[in-house]
Amino acid sequence: MDVITLVLFLVVLAISAHLLFGGNYPNAPPCIKGWIPWFGVAFEFGKSPLTFISQARDKYGPVFTVVAAGKRLTFVTLHEDFRTFFMSKDVDFEQAVQEPVHNTASISKESFYKFHPACNTLIKGRLTPGNVAQLTDHLCEEFNDHLETLGDQGSRGLNELVRAVMYPAVMSNLLGKYNSPGSPFTMEQFKEKFAIYDEGFEYGSQLPDMFLREWASSKCWLLSLLGNMVVKAEDDETSSESGNRTLLQHLVTLITDKFLPNYGLLMLWASLANAIPITFWAVAFILSNPTVYQTAMEQINAALKDQDTRKTKVTAEELQQMPYVKWCILEAIRLRAPGAITRRVVRPLMIQNYIIPPGDLLMVSPYWAHRNPHYFPEPEEFKPERWDKADLVKNVFLEGFVAFGGGRNQCPGRWYALMELHMFAALILFKYDVTLMDPLPKPSNLHLVGTQQPETPCTVQYRHR
Numbered sequence: 001m002d003v004i005t006l007v008l009f010l011v012v013l014a015i016s017a018h019l020l021f022g023g024n025y026p027n028a029p030p031c032i033k034g035w036i037p038w039f040g041v042a043f044e045f046g047k048s049p050l051t052f053i054s055q056a057r058d059k060y061g062p063v064f065t066v067v068a069a070g071k072r073l074t075f076v077t078l079h080e081d082f083r084t085f086f087m088s089k090d091v092d093f094e095q096a097v098q099e100p101v102h103n104t105a106s107i108s109k110e111s112f113y114k115f116h117p118a119c120n121t122l123i124k125g126r127l128t129p130g131n132v133a134q135l136t137d138h139l140c141e142e143f144n145d146h147l148e149t150l151g152d153q154g155s156r157g158l159n160e161l162v163r164a165v166m167y168p169a170v171m172s173n174l175l176g177k178y179n180s181p182g183s184p185f186t187m188e189q190f191k192e193k194f195a196i197y198d199e200g201f202e203y204g205s206q207l208p209d210m211f212l213r214e215w216a217s218s219k220c221w222l223l224s225l226l227g228n229m230v231v232k233a234e235d236d237e238t239s240s241e242s243g244n245r246t247l248l249q250h251l252v253t254l255i256t257d258k259f260l261p262n263y264g265l266l267m268l269w270a271s272l273a274n275a276i277p278i279t280f281w282a283v284a285f286i287l288s289n290p291t292v293y294q295t296a297m298e299q300i301n302a303a304l305k306d307q308d309t310r311k312t313k314v315t316a317e318e319l320q321q322m323p324y325v326k327w328c329i330l331e332a333i334r335l336r337a338p339g340a341i342t343r344r345v346v347r348p349l350m351i352q353n354y355i356i357p358p359g360d361l362l363m364v365s366p367y368w369a370h371r372n373p374h375y376f377p378e379p380e381e382f383k384p385e386r387w388d389k390a391d392l393v394k395n396v397f398l399e400g401f402v403a404f405g406g407g408r409n410q411c412p413g414r415w416y417a418l419m420e421l422h423m424f425a426a427l428i429l430f431k432y433d434v435t436l437m438d439p440l441p442k443p444s445n446l447h448l449v450g451t452q453q454p455e456t457p458c459t460v461q462y463r464h465r
């Protein structure tokens, strides 16, 4: 026992000495490391990371390092440095996310480095704007079916409503109808397990399973679900031609090791984790602003005219006739963008006359970047009109908009995300007269991974038109 204590003490001492004095980088940025070696400011930082970053930027300037639980996180807050963040050959995406991927999806290091690049290329290729347009009709049918289950009228938490409709519809669209939670019972179970997995993702990405029992058990449940889904995807012979294959079936042909279900789980998480809460925010922003709602409704009604409100058909062309609704979606994404994105510094990197040492995790916060008044005047205001300046026909966003990241690892699902949110908003508002019963909630806790969830469920009343 004494020997173990001594060894542990020496290890902690060595790590602390390395963090405190190690590395010959006198030009490193200001470092916030607290007074507890290794642990650093993990406690203060972990309570509300985004608030911490904003205060640190005011105190230490545009580039600073935070030491937390043995990690050095170097934040870059000026837009002029984002190009370096996304394009420099001295930073690496895979090395930044390998450990979190191992913790959250139990994928081995070897497998991850072997399959990840091809995985990224595959998803990017399957979800180009052209390919996404081919998924529109099926997604529209699914949305109609699941929206109809809400009944003719009622009241419900908007968050819960969005999940009940979008989870099964999107899963059917991307993983195959046979892989969408079928009965109300399996749906409830899926929602419960996925919510635990998603909410604990930030801690789960940092800590071993033994510290997070309930979260780890939800992860196991989801992995076994994905295992079954993979078998069904392999058995499905109706879609032997490549044009009919689902995204999951494409993944099945690519990953040849035992971690296939684990990649499936990551893909499923990536496709739901940001898109579903942002759908909530988009609908809530529209409903809470009468002028925005009226303008959106005028466009939706003009595009869909006398269509049946039970089986409404929204095509890609009709979506194009509702640019204002798309601006609302983009504005919701801007205001509720992910907390942070990351790269690993692999060679000394110069930013603002500082040298960032290799090994640091380089961080950019889209959430704060979108609150820079130089790029987004009146940044806290929900102003869809600002998107008039973007060239959306050419798929060009506004300057300074980084919600989907950038460079080689930019979100490969962004065109799908925009299409599904646009379609969902148009359909629910056309089919139902929806009223927000609560004030617009605040984001619950400003965390780093992914999109901020609402603080309260936010009730809506709805009546079929």
Ligand code: HEM
Binding pocket: 093, 120, 123, 127, 267, 270, 271, 272, 274, 275, 278, 333, 337, 338, 341, 342, 403, 404, 405, 406, 407, 409, 410, 411, 412, 413, 414, 416, 417
């Ligand atoms: C509004 C919704 C979404 C937002 C805000 C969002 C945002 C992001 C961001 C910031 C990244 C990291 C990019 C980087 O580090 O440069 C990312 C990665 C990723 N996203 Fe999205 N995303 C959304 C929806 C989706 C959807 C719907 C899918 C799939 C259908 C998807 C699939 C992925 C995947 C697979 C990655 C990892 C890419 C890789 O490993 O290289 N995302 N997303």
